[in-house]
Amino acid sequence: MTKIVILGTGNVALNLLRAFRSSKTAEVVQVVGRNKNNIPQSEDLPSFTSDFKNIKEADIYIIAVSDNAIRTVSQQLNNEKGVVIHTSGSKGMEVLPKNSERGIFYPLQTFSKERTPNFSEIPICIEAENDLVLSQLEALAKGLSDTVVKINTEQRTALHLAAVFMNNFTNHLIYQADEICKNHQLSSELLKPLLRETIQKLEDMSPLEAQTGPARRGDYKTILNHMGLLKDQKQREIYSLLSQSIQLTYGTEL
Amino acid sequence: MTKIVILGTGNVALNLLRAFRSSKTAEVVQVVGRNKNNIPQSEDLPSFTSDFKNIKEADIYIIAVSDNAIRTVSQQLNNEKGVVIHTSGSKGMEVLPKNSERGIFYPLQTFSKERTPNFSEIPICIEAENDLVLSQLEALAKGLSDTVVKINTEQRTALHLAAVFMNNFTNHLIYQADEICKNHQLSSELLKPLLRETIQKLEDMSPLEAQTGPARRGDYKTILNHMGLLKDQKQREIYSLLSQSIQLTYGTEL
Numbered sequence: 001m002t003k004i005v006i007l008g009t010g011n012v013a014l015n016l017l018r019a020f021r022s023s024k025t026a027e028v029v030q031v032v033g034r035n036k037n038n039i040p041q042s043e044d045l046p047s048f049t050s051d052f053k054n055i056k057e058a059d060i061y062i063i064a065v066s067d068n069a070i071r072t073v074s075q076q077l078n079n080e081k082g083v084v085i086h087t088s089g090s091k092g093m094e095v096l097p098k099n100s101e102r103g104i105f106y107p108l109q110t111f112s113k114e115r116t117p118n119f120s121e122i123p124i125c126i127e128a129e130n131d132l133v134l135s136q137l138e139a140l141a142k143g144l145s146d147t148v149v150k151i152n153t154e155q156r157t158a159l160h161l162a163a164v165f166m167n168n169f170t171n172h173l174i175y176q177a178d179e180i181c182k183n184h185q186l187s188s189e190l191l192k193p194l195l196r197e198t199i200q201k202l203e204d205m206s207p208l209e210a211q212t213g214p215a216r217r218g219d220y221k222t223i224l225n226h227m228g229l230l231k232d233q234k235q236r237e238i239y240s241l242l243s244q245s246i247q248l249t250y251g252t253e254l
Numbered sequence: 255m256t257k258i259v260i261l262g263t264g265n266v267a268l269n270l271l272r273a274f275r276s277s278k279t280a281e282v283v284q285v286v287g288r289n290k291n292n293i294p295q296s297e298d299l300p301s302f303t304s305d306f307k308n309i310k311e312a313d314i315y316i317i318a319v320s321d322n323a324i325r326t327v328s329q330q331l332n333n334e335k336g337v338v339i340h341t342s343g344s345k346g347m348e349v350l351p352k353n354s355e356r357g358i359f360y361p362l363q364t365f366s367k368e369r370t371p372n373f374s375e376i377p378i379c380i381e382a383e384n385d386l387v388l389s390q391l392e393a394l395a396k397g398l399s400d401t402v403v404k405i406n407t408e409q410r411t412a413l414h415l416a417a418v419f420m421n422n423f424t425n426h427l428i429y430q431a432d433e434i435c436k437n438h439q440l441s442s443e444l445l446k447p448l449l450r451e452t453i454q455k456l457e458d459m460s461p462l463e464a465q466t467g468p469a470r471r472g473d474y475k476t477i478l479n480h481m482g483l484l485k486d487q488k489q490r491e492i493y494s495l496l497s498q499s500i501q502l503t504y505g506t507e508l
Contacts, residue, residue, distance in 0.1 A: 213422030
C-alpha cells in the first residue's frame with residue numbers, strides 16, 4: 001500500500017482525499033492543513049495535523065494548495081524522505097523541495113467542495129524529474145483514473161491555458177447570456193436546453209463543424225441588430241471580438 | 255386535427271417535421287421546398303412540392319427558411335387563408351404576408367439534420383398580432399413542448415442574442431481550446447471531462463458562483479504566463495478581453 005500525505009484542505013485536496021478512499025493500492029495516512037475547519041465536518045478524515053513537525057512518514061507527499069503557497073509549504077518538507085509532488089497546472093518543479101524526489105500530478109478538472117466528480121474519468125497529467133518517480137506517479141494515477149498522460153512542462157501550461165478557454169471563459173459567456181435574459185425580464189432557465197444541446201452536439205461532431213450563428217453565415221444585419229441591443233460596453237466588445245474571430249476562422253465576409 | 259404546411263427543408267423545418275409526427279393535435283400535410291434532395295432519403299415525408307401553385311390548404315403555414323429568404327417565401331403565400339408564421343429569432347412580423355394572420359413561433363434550440371433533440375424540452379417562444387392567433391400558436395406549441403412562453407419582439411431579439419453567447423460563442427471558445435491542444439501535440443479529448451463538468455456544475459449553481467480561474471482570483475502571474483504562450487493574435491485578444499471582463503464582474507484587481 002502506497003502511503004500518502006495530502007498537504008492542503010482546498011477543493012483539489014478534498015477531492016483527492018475522496019478519490020483515494022476507493023483506491024486499493026494507495027492510502028491517505030494524513031491530511032496537513034492550517035485549519036481543520038476548512039474541511040466539511042461530514043468528511044471522513046484519516047488523521048489531521050496543523051503542525052509541520054508532526055508530519056507522518058509517507059511514500060508520496062501531495063501538495064494540493066493554491067499556486068502561490070506551494071513554495072512556502074515545500075520549504076517545510078525539506079527533511080522528509082519520499083516523493084514530493086504538486087497538483088498545479090501552471091507551476092514548475094522548481095517550487096518543490098530541492099532535496100526531494102519531485103514530480104507533478106495535475107488532474108485536469110474543475111473542483112468544488114460541493115461536488116464530487118467521478119475521478120476515473122478525469123485525465124491525470126504526470127511529470128517527474130526522473131523515470132523512477134514517473135513510474136511511481138503513473139501507478140498512483142492509474143489507481144484513480146482511466147486516463148493518465150505523461151506530458152512536459154510546456155504541454156501542461158498549454159493544457160491549463162486550454163482549460164481556461166474551455167471552463168473559465170465559457171462559464172463567463174454563460175453568465176453574460178444569463179445577464180442578457182435578466183435584463184429583458186426573461187428566465188435564464190429558457191437557455192438551459194440550448195446549453196445542454198450545445199455540449200451534447202460535440203459528442204458527435206467537432207466544434208469546427210458544429211459552429212452556427214450570424215458570424216458563421218456572415219449575417220451582417222443580425223449582427224448590427226444585436227449590437228444595437230447591447231448597452232454594456234464589455235458585452236459589446238465580447239460580441240464584436242468573438243464575431244470577428246469566428247469570421248476569421250471560416251473566412252466569412254462580414 | 256390542425257393542418258400544417260411546412261415551407262423549408264433546412265434544419266428547423268426538418269426537426270419540426272419530426273416533432274409533429276408524434277403530435278396528437280396537429281399534422282403536417284405537406285412540405286414545400288426548392289429541392290427535395292435537401293431532405294434525407296430516410297425521412298418519412300407526407301407530401302412534397304416545389305411548386306408554390308400547388309400548396310395545400312392548411313390551418314397554419316410555417317415558414318422555416320433562412321432569415322433572408324422569409325420575405326421572398328412570404329410573397330408566394332399572399333393568397334392562402336390560414337395563419338402564416340415564421341421560426342426566426344431575429345426577424346419581425348413585417349416580413350410575413352400582409353393579408354394573412356401572422357405570428358412567430360421561435361424554438362430556442364440549435365438544430366442540425368444529424369441530431370433530433372427532444373422537442374418537449376425545447377422552449378417555444380410565441381408572438382402574434384392578435385390574441386386569437388396567439389392562442390392558436392399556444393395550442394400548437396403546447397402540443398410539442400412543455401415550455402411555451404409568450405414574448406414580445408424585443409424579448410425575442412434578446413433571447414436570440416443571449417443564445418449567440420450561450421451557443422455560438424461558447425462553441426467558438428471550445429474550438430480555440432481544442433486548437434491550443436493540437437498546437438502542443440495534445441489530444442483535445444483530454445478536455446472533454448472538464449467540459450462536461452463545467453456544464454453539470456451549472457445544474458447546482460449559477461455561473462456567477464461557478465466562476466474560477468486566474469482572472470477570477472486575480473492571479474496576474476499565471477495570466478502573463480498564458481499570454482506568453484499564446485502566439486495567435488485573436489486568441490490573445492480573446493484571452494485578454496475575457497480576463498478583463500471577469501475581473502470587472504468580480505472587482506478583482508489584476
